[in-house]
Every structure is written in C-alpha cells, then in structure tokens.
Amino acid sequence: xxxxxxxxxxxxxxxxxxxxxxxxxxxxxxxxxxxxxxxxxxxxxxxxxxxxxxxxxxxxxxxxxxxxxxxxxxxxxxxxxxxxxxxxxxxxxxxxxxxxxxxxxxxxxxxxxxxxxxxxxxxxxxxxxxxxxxxxxxxxxxxxxxxxxxxxxxxxxxxxxxxxxxxxxxxxxxxxxxxxxxxxxxxxxxxxxxxxxxxxxxxxxxxxxxxxxxxxxxxxxxxxxxxxxxxxxxxxxxxxxxxxxxxxxxxxxxxxxxxxxxxxxxxxxxxxxxxxxxxxxxxxxxxxxxxxxxxxxxxxxxxxxxxxxxxxxxxxxxxxxxxxxxxxxxxxxxxxxxxxxxxxxxxxxxxxxxxxxxxxxxxxxxxxxxxxxxxxxxxxxxxxxxxxxxxxxxxxxxxxxxxxxxxxxxxxxxxxxxxxxxxxxxxxxxxxxxxxxxxxxx
Amino acid sequence: xxxxxxxxxxxxxxxxxxxxxxxxxxxxxxxxxxxxxxxxxxxxxxxxxxxxxxxxxxxxxxxxxxxxxxxxxxxxxxxxxxxxxxxxxxxxxxxxxxxxxxxxxxxxxxxxxxxxxxxxxxxxxxxxxxxxxxxxxxxxxxxxxxxxxxxxxxxxxxxxxxxxxxxxxxxxxxxxxxxxxxxxxxxxxxxxxxxxxxxxxxxxxxxxxxxxxxxxxxxxxxxxxxxxxxxxxxxxxxxxxxxxxxxxxxxxxxxxxxxxxxxxxxxxxxxxxxxxxxxxxxxxxxxxxxxxxxxxxxxxxxxxxxxxxxxxxxxxxxxxxxxxxxxxxxxxxxxxxxxxxxxxxxxxxxxxxxxxxxxxxxxxxxxxxxxxxxxxxxxxxxxxxxxxxxxxxxxxxxxx
Numbered sequence: 001x002x003x004x005x006x007x008x009x010x011x012x013x014x015x016x017x018x019x020x021x022x023x024x025x026x027x028x029x030x031x032x033x034x035x036x037x038x039x040x041x042x043x044x045x046x047x048x049x050x051x052x053x054x055x056x057x058x059x060x061x062x063x064x065x066x067x068x069x070x071x072x073x074x075x076x077x078x079x080x081x082x083x084x085x086x087x088x089x090x091x092x093x094x095x096x097x098x099x100x101x102x103x104x105x106x107x108x109x110x111x112x113x114x115x116x117x118x119x120x121x122x123x124x125x126x127x128x129x130x131x132x133x134x135x136x137x138x139x140x141x142x143x144x145x146x147x148x149x150x151x152x153x154x155x156x157x158x159x160x161x162x163x164x165x166x167x168x169x170x171x172x173x174x175x176x177x178x179x180x181x182x183x184x185x186x187x188x189x190x191x192x193x194x195x196x197x198x199x200x201x202x203x204x205x206x207x208x209x210x211x212x213x214x215x216x217x218x219x220x221x222x223x224x225x226x227x228x229x230x231x232x233x234x235x236x237x238x239x240x241x242x243x244x245x246x247x248x249x250x251x252x253x254x255x256x257x258x259x260x261x262x263x264x265x266x267x268x269x270x271x272x273x274x275x276x277x278x279x280x281x282x283x284x285x286x287x288x289x290x291x292x293x294x295x296x297x298x299x300x301x302x303x304x305x306x307x308x309x310x311x312x313x314x315x316x317x318x319x320x321x322x323x324x325x326x327x328x329x330x331x332x333x334x335x336x337x338x339x340x341x342x343x344x345x346x347x348x349x350x351x352x353x354x355x356x357x358x359x360x361x362x363x364x365x366x367x368x369x370x371x372x373x374x375x376x377x378x379x380x381x382x383x384x385x386x387x388x389x390x391x392x393x394x395x396x397x398x399x400x401x402x403x404x405x406x407x408x409x410x411x412x413x414x415x416x417x418x419x420x421x422x423x424x425x426x427x428x429x430x431x432x433x434x435x436x437x438x439x440x441x442x
Numbered sequence: 443x444x445x446x447x448x449x450x451x452x453x454x455x456x457x458x459x460x461x462x463x464x465x466x467x468x469x470x471x472x473x474x475x476x477x478x479x480x481x482x483x484x485x486x487x488x489x490x491x492x493x494x495x496x497x498x499x500x501x502x503x504x505x506x507x508x509x510x511x512x513x514x515x516x517x518x519x520x521x522x523x524x525x526x527x528x529x530x531x532x533x534x535x536x537x538x539x540x541x542x543x544x545x546x547x548x549x550x551x552x553x554x555x556x557x558x559x560x561x562x563x564x565x566x567x568x569x570x571x572x573x574x575x576x577x578x579x580x581x582x583x584x585x586x587x588x589x590x591x592x593x594x595x596x597x598x599x600x601x602x603x604x605x606x607x608x609x610x611x612x613x614x615x616x617x618x619x620x621x622x623x624x625x626x627x628x629x630x631x632x633x634x635x636x637x638x639x640x641x642x643x644x645x646x647x648x649x650x651x652x653x654x655x656x657x658x659x660x661x662x663x664x665x666x667x668x669x670x671x672x673x674x675x676x677x678x679x680x681x682x683x684x685x686x687x688x689x690x691x692x693x694x695x696x697x698x699x700x701x702x703x704x705x706x707x708x709x710x711x712x713x714x715x716x717x718x719x720x721x722x723x724x725x726x727x728x729x730x731x732x733x734x735x736x737x738x739x740x741x742x743x744x745x746x747x748x749x750x751x752x753x754x755x756x757x758x759x760x761x762x763x764x765x766x767x768x769x770x771x772x773x774x775x776x777x778x779x780x781x782x783x784x785x786x787x788x789x790x791x792x793x794x795x796x797x798x799x800x801x802x803x804x805x806x807x808x809x810x811x812x813x814x815x816x817x818x819x820x821x822x823x824x825x826x827x828x829x830x831x832x833x834x835x836x837x838x839x840x841x842x
Contacts, residue, residue: 065642175792176707186709208793251470253796253803321565322582331820380781383644383810387818388562388603388651391811393642401810402644405803408789409796415717415789 029340033347040099044108048115051082052124060120063257064399068249070257072126072214073162079127080162084112086154087131088138089146094154106292106354110299114350117303118310121403122257124303128296129210129258133165135289136219136234140277149236149276153217166215168206168263169286175208177229178221179290179412180419184229184283191265193222193233199271202235205247205264208410212261213246215239220263221282232282236274243268254402287361290420294364294411295353301368301375301407302346308400309339312382315395335385342378346371362429365412365420372407372414379404448518451491451504455522458489459529467530472798473647474530480608483536491522492537495547495554502548507541507678509548516678517740520685524736527689528696531808532648534689536607538682539649542675546614547627549674550667554627558606559679560585560654561616561672563599568817570828573766574671576618583618585656587626587666595661596634597626601654603640603815613654615664616672625667634659645807646815673762677743679816680773684739687812688732691780691787694805695725698787701794712790721790725783732776732783739765739772767829774822777813784809 003009011022034045055078063070079085083095087108090096100108109131116124134153137145156163169178171190177183191204202222212218217238224231237244247262277285313336316327326332353359353367379401383390390397408414462482467474486492486501493505503509506519519541526534543557562568563584571578585599597617604613612629628635636655643651699722702713712718743765788795788802795802813819 170793173706180708183708188706251472251798253798253807321567331824335820376785380810384814384819387814387821388640388816390814391644392640393644398644398810402803402807405785405788405806406796409793413789413792415721419717 029344038099038103040097041104041107041111044097045111045115047082048084048112049118051079051084052115052119055079056116056119056123059123059257061393061396061399063120063123064254065393067122067256067259072123072257072259073164075123076127076130076162076164077160080157080160084127085130085157088134089150089154093151104355106295106359107351109296110350110354113296113299114303114306114347117300117403118307119303120257121300121304121307121400121406122255124300125210125255125258126214128300129166130164130215131296132167132289132293133211133215133217133219135167135292136276136285137236139288139292140234140281140285142277144273145236145276148273156216161216162214163217164211164215165217165219166209166211166263167289168209168212168218168220170206170208172205172207176413176416178286180416181423182419183416187229189223189229191220191222192225193235193270194225196269199269199274200233200235202237202265202268202270205262207262208250208260209263210410211259212263213249213259218263219276220265221286224280229283231280232286233279234276234282234285235270236276237265237268237270241268241270253405254399255406256402290411291359291361291364294368294417295350295359297407297411298346298350298353298364298367298371301371301404302343302350304400304404304407305339305346305371305375305378306343308379308382308397308404309336309343311396311400312336312339312385315386315389315397319389332385335381339378339381339385342374346374360424362421362424365417368407368411369414369417369421372404375404375407376401448521451518451522452525454489455491455525458486458491459526462486463526463529463533466533467801470798472804473532473645476647479533479536479648482533483540483607483609486533486537491526493541493544493548494556495544495552497553501541502544505541505544506537507545507682511545511678512549515740516681516743517737519678520681520736520740523682523685524689524692527686528693530648531686531690531805531812532646534686535605535646535649535683535812538686539605540607540610542678542682543610543614545678546625546667546675549670550614550625550627552627552665552667554629554665555611556607556609557612557614557627558604558610559616559675560601560604560613561675562602562604562816564602564653568821568825570763570825573673573676575621576623577621583616585615586618587624597628597656597659597661597664599656601656604652604654605646605649605815606652607649610650614667615654615656619669622669623671624669626664627667628656628659628664632659632663634663643811645804645809645811673766677762677765677769680769681736681739681743683812683816684732684736684769684772684776687777687780687809688729688736690805690808690812691725691729691732691783694784694787694802694809695722695729697800697802697805698722698725698790701791701800705791718790721786725786728779728783728786732779735772735776739768742768763829767826770817770822770825773817774819774826777809778819781806781809781813 007024011024034042086094087096113128137150153163173188177187193200193202220235220237221232243266245264247264250260316332317325319326349367353363382397383401466478469475490500493501493508506522511519523534540556542559547554572581576583587595587597589595615626617624634657638653640651702718705712784806788806791802794800
C-alpha cells in the first residue's frame with residue numbers, strides 16, 4: 001500500500017495550517033476519550049485503570065473458574081487503601097470528590113466501574129456492590145445515617161477492616177416487583193418488620209444479594225407487618241445481630257467472582273437508631289437508589305463489553321490465518337469496527353447520563369437497558385468472531401459474554417427498565433409537540 | 443425408513459433422555475455429573491442410539507449416523523439428536539461426534555473403535571475449493587502424508603478443535619494427498635501423535651475438544667482409508683449441530699413457558715404480561731423457523747446424493763454441493779436464531795434463569811458454543827456468498 005494514501009502519509013503533504021486541522025495522532029480511543037474529561041476525572045480514570053490492570057486482571061480467570069475459593073476481601077482492602085471504597089463522604093472521612101458533586105456526581109463511579117469491569121465483571125461488581133449497599137445512607141437525607149453510620153463504616157474501612165456493605169431488596173417472591181411501581185402494589189412480599197419497644201423485629205428472606213455473603217453491613221428493606229411495599233422501611237443491619245445469617249451462595253452463569261447470597265432473618269431485633277430515613281420512606285429511598293445505580297450498571301456493561309472488545313482485538317492481531325493476522329481480513333475488520341462503534345456509543349450514553357445535575361429515573365433506565373443489551377451484542381459478537389477460539393475460557397470473550405448477560409437482569413430486568421423509562425416519559429415529565437403547539441397558540 | 447420407524451427411534455431417544463440424561467443433571471455442578479458420561483454413552487450404545495463402526499454393535503445400522511443414514515437420509519439421525527439435546531446438548535454432541543466417526547470408518551470398511559474426525563486446522567479457512575480439493579490456489583492444508591526417501595510414509599501436521607466424546611480411541615484424519623484429499627485412521631496412542639486438551643469451554647462440557655499435533659507418525663502407526671473429500675462429513679456435521687441447537691432451544695422454550703405460568707409478579711402470572719409474551723413469542727417464532735429450516739435442509743440432503751465423489755477430487759456432483767450449501771445455511775441461521783431464542787427464554791426466568799440450578803444458563807452456554815463451533819458464522823457467510831448461481835431447489839423438492 002502506498003504510504004501517501006494512508007491518513008498518516010497524506011497528512012504529511014499538507015502545509016502547517018492544513019496539518020493542524022488534520023488529527024492523526026497515534027493514540028488510542030481510550031486516551032482520546034480521557035482527554036475530553038476535566039483534569040480531576042482524567043486523573044481518576046487513569047488511576048482506576050492502573051488499579052484494574054494490576055490488582056483485578058491477574059485474578060479474573062481464576063476467580064471465575066473457582067469463585068467459592070476466591071476471597072475478595074484482600075482486593076477490597078487494596079481498593080480501600082486507594083480510597084475507592086469510601087467515595088460517599090468528603091475528606092477527612094471519605095474520598096468523595098467535591099468537584100464531582102459540583103459537576104457530575106456519578107461520573108467517578110461510572111469511570112471506576114468501567115475500568116474495573118473491563119478487567120473482570122465479577123470482581124468489578126464485588127467492589128461496586130459495596131457502594132450500592134452504602135447508597136441508601138447517602139440518598140436517604142438522614143443526617144444520622146450520613147454523619148453517624150456512614151462515618152462509622154468508613155472509619156472501619158480506613159482502619160483496615162473489610163467492612164463491606166450490601167443492598168438487600170430482592171425476595172424469593174418479589175424480584176421485578178421491588179423495582180417498579182405497578183409490581184410493588186401487588187407484590188407478594190415475604191419479609192416483614194414488627195414494631196417492638198426500642199426497635200423492630202424482622203423476619204424473612206432476601207435472595208440474590210450481591211456481596212451478601214461477605215458483607216458486614218446490610219441496608220435491608222422490609223415492609224411493616226400486615227402492609228405492602230408502600231410501608232417499606234430501610235434498616236441498617238450487621239452480621240453480628242442474632243438471628244441474621246447467610247444462607248445459600250448462588251452459583252451463577254457469570255460475574256461468578258461476585259458473591260450473590262441469600263440472607264435469612266429470624267426475628268432479628270433492629271434498634272430504632274438503625275432505621276435509615278423516616279419509617280415508611282423505604283420505597284422512595286429504594287427508587288432513588290436505583291436512579292443512582294442504574295447509570296453505573298450501564299458503566300458495568302460498558303466495561304465488560306470493552307474488555308471483550310480489547311481481547312478480541314488482541315486475538316485478531318496475533319492469530320494468523322495463512323501469512324496474515326486475522327485483523328488483515330476485511331470481514332474481520334468490518335466486525336471489529338462494529339464492536340468499536342457500539343462501545344463508543346455506550347460510553348457516550350453512560351457519560352451523558354452521569355452529567356445531569358442529579359440522577360433521575362429515565363436517564364438511569366435508558367443507560368442501563370441500552371448498555372446491557374448492547375454489551376450482550378458486543379460480547380456474543382466477539383465470541384462469534386473468534387469462532388471455536390471464542391468459546392475457550394482462556395480467551396476471555398466467553399467469560400465476558402456470561403458476565404454481560406447479568407447486566408440485562410439485575411437492577412431491574414431490561415423489561416422493567418423500559419417500563420421505568422415510559423413511566424416518567426409519559427407521565428409528569430412528558431412533553432408532546434402537538435400539545436406544546438396548542439398551548440402556545442392559546 | 444418409514445415414519446413409524448423414525449417415531450420408534452424418537453421414543454427410544456425420549457425415554458433415554460428422561461431415564462439417563464436427566465439424572466445426570468441433578469447435581470450442583472454447572473454441567474452435570476460428568477463422571478457419569480462414559481457409562482451413559484455405553485448405555486446409549488447398547489440402546490442402539492450411539493452408532494459404532496463394528497457391524498456387531500447395536501447402533502451400527504440405526505444409531506445416529508449409522509449405516510441407515512446413507513440409505514435413508516439424515517432425517518432420523520437429526521430428529522434423534524434434537525430429542526437428546528432437549529435433555530442435554532452436551533450428551534447429544536457426544537453421540538453426534540461419535541456417530542460421525544463411526545460413519546467415516548464404516549464407509550471406509552474399518553471396524554476400529556470409537557473415533558473422532560479431525561478435519562479443521564489452525565490456519566485453514568474453509569472454502570468451496572478447499573472442500574473439493576486441498577491443493578486449489580489459496581487453500582493451504584498443513585496435514586499431509588509425506589513419502590520419505592526410504593519409501594515409507596509419515597503423517598505430519600496439525601488439527602484444531604477436534605471434538606472427541608469420552609471413549610475415543612482414535613482419529614480419522616483428513617490430509618492433503620498428492621492431488622486429492624486423503625484420509626487415515628490414527629490410534630490415539632500412536633507414536634508421534636500429541637493430543638492437547640483445548641481447555642475449559644463455554645458449553646458442551648461432555649464432549650472433549652482437543653488439538654492434535656501430528657509429528658511424523660510412521661505408516662506403521664496409521665491406516666490409510668479410501669480417499670474422499672469432506673463434503674459428506676460437513677453435511678452431517680452441520681445438520682447435526684443445527685439439530686442439537688434446535689432441540690436445546692425447544693427445551694428452553696418449554697421451560698420458559700412453564701415458568702411463566704408459575705411465576706407471579708406484577709399482580710399476575712407473568713405469562714399474562716406483554717413484556718413476557720413478547721419474549722416468548724419471539725423465541726417461539728425463531729424455534730418454529732429453525733425447525734422448518736432444518737427439515738428443509740434435511741430434505742435437500744437426499745440419500746444417494748450425499749455420498750462424496752470417489753477420489754476426493756473435482757467439483758463433486760451438483761446434489762452434493764446443493765446439500766452442502768443447504769447444511770451451511772442451516773447451521774448459520776439456526777445457530778444464530780437458537781441463541782436468540784434461548785437468551786429470550788432465560789430473560790423470562792429473570793434472576794433464576796441466570797442461576798445454575800434452573801439449567802437455563804447451561805442451555806444458553808451450549809447454544810453459544812453450538813453457534814460458533816466447527817466453522818465460524820462469518821466463514822459460513824463467506825462460503826455461502828461463493829455458492830454462486832446454484833440455488834438450492836428446496837421448493838421443487840418440497841412438492842414431491
């Protein structure tokens with residue numbers, strides 16, 4: 001191929017002004033995207049990626065093969081040393097970036113989860129689920145929770161304890177029903193809190209709780225006895241409470257390194273000071289936590305897809321067919337380009353969804369459902385692209401596909417998330433052109 | 443074989459799946475109790491489901507890809523594979539690959555034990571020209587029988603992704619001869635043959651997958667077989683994989699429908715919710731289409747026309763080519779549609795679908811493996827693009 005016909009070669013023939021406007025810098029898309037961020041976020045992104053490469057990636061495949069033997073706590077403590085597990089409070093108690101609060105509150109979490117999950121979806125979730133457990137303390141508006149309990153938990157972490165927090169809403173008979181309005185109204189709940197002197201007695205079961213088996217603290221939601229989801233109250237439990245135990249640890253298709261356990265409550269006494277937010281305000285806290293978590297799940301999906309893409313690119317560049325690398329074949333190039341475009345589109349959507357002043361329902365639901373579906377497409381396309389090689393565990397892409405599949409299910413299935421989009425966009429937040437015109441002419 | 447005989451075999455397969463395959467999956471392991479597989483395959487052999495090259499073996503005539511498949515066509519084998527796959531796609535794959543090996547040996551007049559067929563190579567992209575003749579321009583097969591200076595022959599080369607069920611005793615190796623394809627049988631313990639496990643895979647754990655390094659295996663260690671090009675093998679290979687993908691998806695659909703009638707969310711049994719109905723409806727339509735496509739491809743693979751031309755050379759007859767195109771299209775389309783159908787079925791089950799206990803995630807892993815194995819989907823697309831004006835005459839055949 002003639003060098004002067006390539007973008008790089010043809011640029012060299014331009015004059016200075018022409019060369020200034022013609023960008024052919026040999027830097028990756030990752031670097032280009034990073035350069036679009038303000039400096040504090042650029043720094044964060046690089047640090048998250050370094051951590052992922054050094055601490056997460058080396059364990060990815062082994063933790064996936066034998067998750068029950070893998071102890072996530074040392075990894076949690078490594079992340080804690082760098083402040084990645086205490087990001088809901090500012091210094092000196094935590095590592096919340098006030099700059100991010102002022103500009104794009106969720107962007108650090110999205111950047112972090114993309115990098116972590118590009119290295120391993122399971123280990124990324126194991127670290128990220130801790131923030132999901134913390135989130136009710138943050139969004140409840142309860143100063144006792146924020147300045148009392150959250151400070152205590154962060155102090156434990158900063159002292160070197162693996163004080164992981166988990167978020168418990170799902171019940172055996174109520175999965176989708178605890179994630180959306182219509183379902184909640186008729187949900188068959190099984191966990192109830194009975195008022196007692198000085199506190200509450202809670203009995204029931206929660207299932208599929210990420211980090212449930214390894215967490216010390218759990219933000220758990222329970223209806224009041226004899227009432228429905230509208231009575232939900234958020235409680236902060238810890239594993240030392242009598243009657244509170246961990247049941248079955250689930251065996252999952254993917255994200256296997258992340259624990260998903262059953263929590264069993266047998267008349268657990270929870271004192272009043274462990275109620276987070278007002279009694280009966282739990283459903284609102286839950287809904288708002290989902291507003292904060294869904295864009296981040298979009299970032300998880302993005303990270304998993306990017307990891308699959310990177311491994312597919314590497315494979316196609318090194319594996320040879322005849323005397324050329326696979327990536328020299330046009331059919332392979334077409335497919336790789338599709339994957340790159342999809343990953344870029346996912347990132348654009350995630351970053352956009354985190355730049356609103358405050359997270360809101362439609363933004364999170366759109367980001368989550370679109371990115372989850374697209375991540376599955378990207379990862380399965382990567383498996384197909386590599387053929388038989390794509391089904392080998394050691395080549396990473398099949399693990400990524402298994403990991404990506406879960407993002408279409410948790411934090412509300414993608415069907416529930418679509419209903420969440422419509423709930424707001426055909427409700428109070430709706431804006432219809434013909435209506436606007438009519439109002440304007442009136 | 444008349445329809446009643448086919449139905450009888452299907453019933454045998456159904457009962458086998460219920461009695462022998464289902465218990466294998468009742469353990470807490472993502473792919474079932476794999477230690478039971480050797481005994482399970484032996485039972486399949488005794489039941490006449492698993493074919494053997496030895497004429498005295500129960501499945502020699504009517505097992506999957508048994509002798510009757512040459513005379514009667516692939517319908518019975520394909521339907522039995524789909525039925526077995528409803529129980530476990532991995533077990534169905536083991537029966538499929540064992541049958542393929544038995545067919546190769548039997549057609550070559552060999553009575554060797556269970557064999558796997560080794561055709562694909564690390565750096566060979568399948569082309570029509572390559573199927574007909576390994577020495578056409580642009581095709582490079584590295585496995586060959588080389589005549590040494592002292593007059594002896596040695597077999598050398600590499601084979602990739604050889605699917606070998608438990609109990610495999612040897613390999614039918616396709617090699618590039620002097621001007622045509624050649625085949626030989628190599629025992630698994632032959633000197634110079636190194637078998638490397640491909641490693642943990644997404645699905646089909648029952649059926650081992652290996653790479654072969656063939657390092658100057660002397661002629662005393664391999665048996666030459668009559669030369670034939672791999673058309674017939676590829677037709678059976680792809681039809682079988684399509685059938686397994688279909689059976690796997692059919693079972694997933696049954697499970698999803700059943701779950702949707704038992705699960706209560708959103709104030710009702712979930713099968714009444716439109717979101718679930720869309721998923722089930724989509725999955726159902728894909729499974730229906732896949733079934734119709736498979737039966738059409740099977741009809742195109744007529745008996746008598748699927749025997750590859752002798753000598754392993756030349757363009758082959760038009761019927762063989764048509765059957766090969768049809769099988770390739772079926773593998774491509776059915777593989778893709780069945781992955782989508784199974785993932786939709788998993789979505790119906792929600793979080794439970796993602797857990798090993800419900801066995802739906804295993805079905806999805808198996809479907810993904812079936813889609814990508816034994817020639818990549820894009821390679822099938824490229825192959826089909828080359829197929830030229832010889833459009834399959836399936837409409838005409840359907841009017842018989």
